[in-house]
Amino acid sequence: MTHFNFESSIAKFKDQADWMGLRFYREKSHDYFVRNERLESCQTNLDQGIMIEVVVNGHLGYAATSDMTSDGIKQAFLRAKSLSQQAAPFKAAEFSNAQRPPSRGKFQSPYLHRLNTLTTDEIMSVLLKASQTLKRSDSIVSRYAATEVKETQIQYISSSGAQWEQDFQLVTTQFQATAQNAKDIQTRTFGNSLQAGAEILQDPKLFEQCIMTAEEALELLEAENCPTGVMDVLIAPDQMNLQIHESIGHPLELDRILGDERNYAGWSLINQTHFGKLQFGSKLLNVVFDPHQENEFASYGFDDTGNPATYEFLIKDGLLLRGLGSLESQKRLGVPGVANARASSWNRAPIDRMANINLVPGSSSVEEMISSVQYGVLLKSNKSWSIDDYRNKFQFGCEYGQLIENGKLTRAVKNPNYRGKTLEFWNNLKAVGNPKTYETYGSPYCGKGEPSQIIRVGHGSPYCLFSHVEVFGGLS
Amino acid sequence: MMSFDLYNDESRELLKFISEALFQDLHQGESLTVHFRGEDTTYVRWNQSKVRQNTSVLQRNLSFEYHYNGRRLSKSFTAQGVLEWDLITAREMLSEARKEAPLLPVDPFLVEFTNHGTSVSEYRGSLLSGEDLIHQIAVSAQEVDLAGLYAGGSIATGNRNSSGQNHWFANESFFMDFSLYNQQLAAKSCYSGFHWDQNKFNDSLALARRQLEVMNRPRKKLTPGNYRAYLAPSAISEIASMFAWGPLSYRAYKNGANALKKLQDKERKLSPQFSISENFHLGLTPRFNDLGELAPEKMQIIEHGELKQLLVSSRSAKEYGIAGNYASSSEAPRSLEIAAGGLSKSHVLKELGTGLYLSNLHYINWSDLQNARITGMTRYACLWVEDGEIVAPIEDMRFDVSLFDIFGDSLLAITDFQEVDPSVDTYFQRALGGRKLPGMLIKDFNFTL
Numbered sequence: 001m002t003h004f005n006f007e008s009s010i011a012k013f014k015d016q017a018d019w020m021g022l023r024f025y026r027e028k029s030h031d032y033f034v035r036n037e038r039l040e041s042c043q044t045n046l047d048q049g050i051m052i053e054v055v056v057n058g059h060l061g062y063a064a065t066s067d068m069t070s071d072g073i074k075q076a077f078l079r080a081k082s083l084s085q086q087a088a089p090f091k092a093a094e095f096s097n098a099q100r101p102p103s104r105g106k107f108q109s110p111y112l113h114r115l116n117t118l119t120t121d122e123i124m125s126v127l128l129k130a131s132q133t134l135k136r137s138d139s140i141v142s143r144y145a146a147t148e149v150k151e152t153q154i155q156y157i158s159s160s161g162a163q164w165e166q167d168f169q170l171v172t173t174q175f176q177a178t179a180q181n182a183k184d185i186q187t188r189t190f191g192n193s194l195q196a197g198a199e200i201l202q203d204p205k206l207f208e209q210c211i212m213t214a215e216e217a218l219e220l221l222e223a224e225n226c227p228t229g230v231m232d233v234l235i236a237p238d239q240m241n242l243q244i245h246e247s248i249g250h251p252l253e254l255d256r257i258l259g260d261e262r263n264y265a266g267w268s269l270i271n272q273t274h275f276g277k278l279q280f281g282s283k284l285l286n287v288v289f290d291p292h293q294e295n296e297f298a299s300y301g302f303d304d305t306g307n308p309a310t311y312e313f314l315i316k317d318g319l320l321l322r323g324l325g326s327l328e329s330q331k332r333l334g335v336p337g338v339a340n341a342r343a344s345s346w347n348r349a350p351i352d353r354m355a356n357i358n359l360v361p362g363s364s365s366v367e368e369m370i371s372s373v374q375y376g377v378l379l380k381s382n383k384s385w386s387i388d389d390y391r392n393k394f395q396f397g398c399e400y401g402q403l404i405e406n407g408k409l410t411r412a413v414k415n416p417n418y419r420g421k422t423l424e425f426w427n428n429l430k431a432v433g434n435p436k437t438y439e440t441y442g443s444p445y446c447g448k449g450e451p452s453q454i455i456r457v458g459h460g461s462p463y464c465l466f467s468h469v470e471v472f473g474g475l476s
Numbered sequence: 477m478m479s480f481d482l483y484n485d486e487s488r489e490l491l492k493f494i495s496e497a498l499f500q501d502l503h504q505g506e507s508l509t510v511h512f513r514g515e516d517t518t519y520v521r522w523n524q525s526k527v528r529q530n531t532s533v534l535q536r537n538l539s540f541e542y543h544y545n546g547r548r549l550s551k552s553f554t555a556q557g558v559l560e561w562d563l564i565t566a567r568e569m570l571s572e573a574r575k576e577a578p579l580l581p582v583d584p585f586l587v588e589f590t591n592h593g594t595s596v597s598e599y600r601g602s603l604l605s606g607e608d609l610i611h612q613i614a615v616s617a618q619e620v621d622l623a624g625l626y627a628g629g630s631i632a633t634g635n636r637n638s639s640g641q642n643h644w645f646a647n648e649s650f651f652m653d654f655s656l657y658n659q660q661l662a663a664k665s666c667y668s669g670f671h672w673d674q675n676k677f678n679d680s681l682a683l684a685r686r687q688l689e690v691m692n693r694p695r696k697k698l699t700p701g702n703y704r705a706y707l708a709p710s711a712i713s714e715i716a717s718m719f720a721w722g723p724l725s726y727r728a729y730k731n732g733a734n735a736l737k738k739l740q741d742k743e744r745k746l747s748p749q750f751s752i753s754e755n756f757h758l759g760l761t762p763r764f765n766d767l768g769e770l771a772p773e774k775m776q777i778i779e780h781g782e783l784k785q786l787l788v789s790s791r792s793a794k795e796y797g798i799a800g801n802y803a804s805s806s807e808a809p810r811s812l813e814i815a816a817g818g819l820s821k822s823h824v825l826k827e828l829g830t831g832l833y834l835s836n837l838h839y840i841n842w843s844d845l846q847n848a849r850i851t852g853m854t855r856y857a858c859l860w861v862e863d864g865e866i867v868a869p870i871e872d873m874r875f876d877v878s879l880f881d882i883f884g885d886s887l888l889a890i891t892d893f894q895e896v897d898p899s900v901d902t903y904f905q906r907a908l909g910g911r912k913l914p915g916m917l918i919k920d921f922n923f924t925l
């Protein structure tokens with residue numbers, strides 16, 4: 001139950017601070033998880049609360065409360081104000097309402113049928129059937145089918161005239177088959193996170209994918225380990241998304257460059273002098289911040305400061321142009337950025353986040369890229385990720401590899417891993433797949449910040465071919 | 477912020493009021509456990525010893541697990557802290573649960589609620605507050621470049637069930653998790669506790685500053701390969717964080733996701749020096765789990781290299797027909813301790829001889845789960861040592877090692893001292909918990925990049 005009124009809350013307190021804003025956030029989520037054809041958990045969560053933002057003596061401070069009574073809001077306002085007054089003499093940067101534009105409008109994520117029209121019966125029957133379909137043989141010892149449907153509403157109002165709201169319909173699915181024999185255990189997964197409505201769970205291709213996933217897990221049981229060596233790698237979009245996320249998205253975040261994240265997620269190999277000058281990747285590399293791609297997981301109309309989101313090139317023809325930084329970071333660092341100040345929920349302040357970071361398709365077909373490879377490996381589906389705190393030395397593992405020999409795809413290999421250094425790696429990009437090879441993936445799990453926040457991101461990419469990559473497999 | 481007493485009393489009363497009202501509403505065939513978790517925390521984020529963001533967070537969450545004739549589901553919501561309003565929401569959710577439960581299949585592994593007793597643990601602290609908080613930290617750190625997070629306030633958690641069980645745990649505590657910078661290089665520290673002592677904070681700052689001085693020397697570039705290495709307790713803690721992702725879980729063992737499967741199957745061994753326990757004497761987290769079951773005060777998991785038992789939740793016990801040990805539903809350790817050995821602090825550098833002194837590691841993940849192989853990075857004060865003398869900081873290196881090696885044949889010695897590494901996890905809400913760890917001397921620590 002909520003009983004508060006936005007306008008009157010602002011009217012009551014706005015004269016007691018240099019500026020104030022109020023963000024109301026309400027999220028209802030349903031999680032279902034089926035393991036081995038049995039319901040493992042069924043959870044509903046209603047998360048809601050208010051974030052009060054104030055500017056006092058040029059310092060921007062915050063107080064969040066789940067108590068939405070008028071007294072609760074008053075107490076939160078007083079906390080935000082008193083702590084911010086104390087902090088102002090020691091503030092890291094001077095802010096004003098210029099970092100909180102007076103935007104007005106609405107954003108609605110696309111859907112045919114709202115997610116709240118999905119019934120428990122419908123969801124359960126999809127997940128149970130998926131789990132049954134994944135059980136292709138007794139060697140598939142573990143089957144896993146899960147979905148989360150989420151409806152998120154954000155409303156924002158400020159003393160300088162902002163008034164906007166956004167409504168998101170969010171779906172995450174995850175399916176997994178683990179195969180085991182006397183020698184080994186191998187897992188294949190698939191799934192996605194998208195902005196969509198109830199119709200997404202009716203996709204008939206879902207069960208075909210379950211069959212393929214289980215078959216590939218069985219195939220990997222019999223496969224040899226991925227070879228070790230320096231070779232070409234052709235990376236599928238469901239691994240490219242992680243590669244883009246970790247080695248392009250994070251190092252381009254301006255708050256990392258500013259050092260805000262040094263004690264947690266880390267710093268960056270990029271600094272402000274690199275924008276407009278650094279050849280980040282080969283001429284084939286084009287990367288954009290695209291907040292408007294239909295159905296992609298992190299599309300939106302405004303960031304959580306009310307900055308209207310626009311499409312921007314981050315990297316063009318390999319040249320680094322622009323970082324991922326909010327109006328706050330842009331003012332502090334003096335470089336261009338994007339609308340990406342985002343908060344994970346009502347109880348966190350917005351910080352620089354990725355949203356949809358996409359690699360622009362090129363002109364090669366998958367067949368052309370394979371036929372250009374003498375010896376290499378095709379890599380699919382991320383299973384392990386690690387990168388240093390400057391986002392330079394990375395090592396990623398995939399679920400499924402397939403050798404490319406003399407221009408042809410040959411046998412499957414298990415436990416494929418590869419490692420490299422960010423700039424070297426992207427400068428070795430030698431072919432980019434055409435729009436037909438392009439796929440979009442989302443993740444709800446990007447972690448960052450102190451206090452920490454988990455937020456959703458989206459990454460679209462075609463298949464991409466890289467040369468001179470250090471590849472290796474498992475031990476047994 | 478509210479006083480600890482006020483936040484604690486209001487929150488405990490909220491759980492009591494809502495749960496008792498819901499229990500009275502229950503029909504034949506229904507049972508319920510109601511949980512509370514919440515915090516009243518001041519978060520202050522620092523960069524260059526200045527305040528980047530201050531956020532005060534007051535939150536309360538109520539959730540319940542509902543059983544109906546062998547079926548099970550959960551509901552949770554953010555509570556306002558207003559008894560009558562929260563009861564309306566709770567009753568709405570209970571009526572939703574009543575509609576949904578009959579549509580669900582019967583759960584053959586359902587663990588029925590029983591009365592696991594009553595416990596109340598409340599620890600009042602003394603924190604920096606009011607005018608002092610920001611000023612005291614800012615003034616102490618003004619001559620250095622400090623980045624980090626202060627988090628302090630009240631945390632509470634509890635559960636009650638319809639069989640009469642009643643557990644409550646609350647404390648007032650803080651941490652100041654920080655690192656100091658000298659351009660590119662850094663030293664890390666964390667000051668935490670229940671009573672803020674400005675002198676102790678200044679001591680921990682001074683210690684980190686001394687570490688940072690060593691970092692001024694030119695950096696040594698290493699080539700990949702095996703190195704003799706000493707891992708300080710904070711580096712071991714990073715590796716121990718991987719024990720939350722399956723290696724100690726019985727369910728993970730049964731589902732092919734346990735990296736120490738070969739230890740359970742007796743195909744691989746660990747060093748007789750290596751022992752792990754779940755030790756609630758550390759006092760960092762309540763002994764009751766999400767079902768209200770009380771785990772033993774201390775439980776040996778690996779003893780002298782041999783696996784004694786995996787963590788088994790009551791649900792797994794039912795599913796797999798074995799004895800449970802009151803693990804949490806995730807079967808991750810909640811209060812992990814690695815036993816100390818015999819290497820004294822004053823002998824660490826001498827015993828290391830020539831090799832690496834690794835104070836912290838970063839971003840660890842599996843590189844080959846079935847062989848317990850992990851990869852990750854060095855971070856903060858990692859140093860090159862020659863003949864027992866610290867020579868230079870190193871450029872960050874990527875490692876790739878198997879737990880079977882570093883906690884097996886390659887483990888040369890364990891320190892006779894341990895350090896408590898408190899949880900500084902603040903996703904969703906400030907966490908309870910932590911680990912207690914020694915340092916370790918490793919013969920071959922493999923660097924790949």
Ligand SMILES: [Zn+2]
Binds near residue numbers: 245250445446447
């Ligand atoms: Zn991330």
